Amino acid sequence: MVISAVRRASQPSRTEIAATTGLSHSTISTISSDLIAEGILAEAKGFEPAAMKRGRPQVALALEPRAASIVAVVLSLNSLSAAVIDYAGNTMAEDTRRLVTQRMPAEALVSECIAMIRRLIDGADTSAGPVLRIAIAVQGITDSGSRKLLWSPITRHDDIPFADRLEQEFGVPVTVENDCNMIAEALRWRDPLRYRDDFIAILLSHGIGMGLVIKGELFTGTQSSGAEFGHMIHRPDGALCRCGRRGCIEAYAGNYAIWRNARLGDENAEPLADLSDDDITALADAARDHDGPEREAFRKAGEAIGFGLGSMFALFDPAPLAFVGVGATAFDLMEPHVLSAIAKTAGGLHSKAISFDTEPNEVPLKREGAMMRALLHVDQEIFAAGPASRQPATDVA
Template identity: 30%
Template sequence: MNHLSTCVIGIDMGGTYIKGAALDPKGKILSEGRIETEVAQGRARVLGNMARLVADLHEMSGAKSLIGVGLGVPGALDFKEGRIIQSPNFPGWDDFPICSTIEKEVGVPVMIENDANAAAMGERWVGAAQDLDHFLLITLGTGVGGGLVLGGKLWYGETGKGGEVGHMKITPDGPRCGCGSTGCLEVYASSPALVRMAAEEWNREHKNADAVPPMRWTTSSDLADAAEQHDPIAEAVFEKMARYLGVGIANVANLLDLNHFIISGGVSNAFHLFERPLRQEVARRVFGMTPEEALKRIEIRRALLGESAGMIGAGHLALLASEGKI
């Protein structure tokens, strides 16, 4: 144990658990833990739980001083002001100045970042994007999110919503998306989208049969298990999803001349099931190179940090902030 060392703490604010890690300045995890969020018990309880987790992680890390805390939160945020604008995990917290409130509890600077942006920074620090200055990380989970890194920095856009590839339009008349629009990437590449497409595929194949679709698949991981067993419907769904995702990636590649993409989130556990059709679809649609060249030039990697990417990236952002780099 090095009592002279420093650490930062990265927190992933989930709806069920608040997960966190204390990290040294090189990104090595010194301690890790989680605590129930207890969102139904109200804001004071959640903030108390978070402060306790931060104190415990710091103590367990063995580091002498804590220099900052980063929070990864899903939803719309004002990262400059340290406010939650609106988060699906924290109903009723709209416009809440979370950073200044936590700072009073923990006594060090606290910063907030969108969960997908935090994951992108985590992968760049110690994961699949360490060698990349320009890339897009796409999280495929309950929804589809994105973190766009250009020139080594997150691209926020004009109002902070940069990189939201989940709501890029893939088809003009597709299924309705939670955002109110239709045909977004999220309705083709999220875990619920895969389950929906499996039911659609089943219905199409059994249109003349008086049968009820089986409820055996409720998550993308059920579908991945079925595809591993060569279930034709499950295999077809991953192929279909790969085509839509490939259209989205090719659009981004064409807009930004971007050649590197990282696939993260729960659905990325099935990366091997859709990697080949995804690469082929992208290669067919990238402007200015032959499909053969595109297969070589456009790199699509699976993320390395799994569910820890968000908290590790949040910790990195806290470190960068302490060094005056962001």
């Protein structure tokens, strides 16, 4: 509870921690003293408390950056990035590389991840603490145990055991997480007032994904990572999707689908393997400038998203929504059609409660979510358990 309070508040005083946790001042003092002695917390330097009428000045507590480090990896279509991050959340080293993911053998994808992580660890500041956790945010469906990639449009290979291979290489626990789930995790930490108990994060990018939080818990399935919103059926036997099926929401609202409708006018055309952000920006600019196939393509996208959301809201009440990714920069073109479609469904009964927000840059959110997933594991499963439960530092320290 104390570690969690410090991580959420950044540099709280012991009095503030007591107010947050409900623990007594004496208990906070004992626990914080132990954590400082163990090198997990530290008294914040340069902290200037507000003037107090009486009593001793308040001393802020902070996470000790050198206590540990984690590695956050983001694997997306044709892109791999990773960062070594210290216990306080500061980036120590990072790298990004472009890959042709759809042409690479499965082992080559895993090997690229291993090589990048190894380079970053070897090149990180020597003062960094031991690496205690690695989290991978990957575009596609992961298993519910967060061990492997079950299926993804970024590769032609299924069932890639990332966690097993990386654990063999680095000797620390590894999780493999759906990237949209990690976006939701990041939003929860960025804006806990809006994104708290129930909310939805929808990725509008080359593909369409969803991170879903219900009653404060990230939703995952019994066998997979869960909310594959983009592959819900919008129109049976409709447009060709990257997944090989027809009529998916993504086949109308993904970047490749919007481009296909605007430029080719053929829903049966093979989806493009990749599109630049500039391609989508140009389509959006044209749609705002004049009526034509570009504007119609965004209308179809908004309609597909809206009917999908309306079907979801028929099962449970609307929740705050965040649209993330380059497609969110064109959400003004889709929003009227999203709302119109929702209003035509049973979920539209509560449409006045729906609120939208947009965030165009998806990669930092994916990394932040993976980072928090890893750091929280260190907080809860390692440091909170006490010194006796900790494993010796590995060779990746």
